[in-house]
Amino acid sequence: ETGVTQSPTHLIKTRGQQVTLRCSSQSGHNTVSWYQQALGQGPQFIFQYYREEENGRGNFPPRFSGLQFPNYSSELNVNALELDDSALYLCASSLAGLDEQFFGPGTRLTVL
């Protein structure tokens, strides 16, 4: 196991609602990246946090936002949920400047 945990494992929401997903990074890692994986697709980069600051963002609208805390854990918030937000959300922790990222088990979000 990677030591990266995510909660909850599954979540069902309705359109227009808001959701918060959580990620605890591997001990000693200071960087967290979030990815969205729709069915049949590869994961897509949402954003990355390094030392509590956003450090890069993919092609996602502002209703996707995040936080990183002093202990390097992180949250992903999605407002005004849309049907297309249904996906597996993965977080990955790493050490800044190194290539390898370690993935958590993901949160499967279903929007009805």
Added chain:
Amino acid sequence: RKEVEQDPGPFNVPEGATVAFNCTYSNSASQSFFWYRQDCRKEPKLLMSVYSSGNEDGRFTAQLNRASQYISLLIRDSKLSDSATYLCVVIDRSGTYKYIFGTGTRLKVLA
């Protein structure tokens, strides 16, 4: 054009077969590459890094062709347990070290 492209498959092969996947990337400045394996509804797990000199780990061999901008994964003596989706990853080192994934190639090894 997508930054990283893979044939989605599925590749259905008999046990014991040799199978190869390719992945092309568009950014010639890309420096680092990985192959990840993903089982159904699970997180991706690192299979192997891809180096310019090639990389072999047991039945798995990864190659990089910078001139043609593709990486490959060869699996020899396929096992039923190799059935999974194989994701090609290109690392964008321009600040974030973000992963750029291909869509994945599905492999099914048949008894």
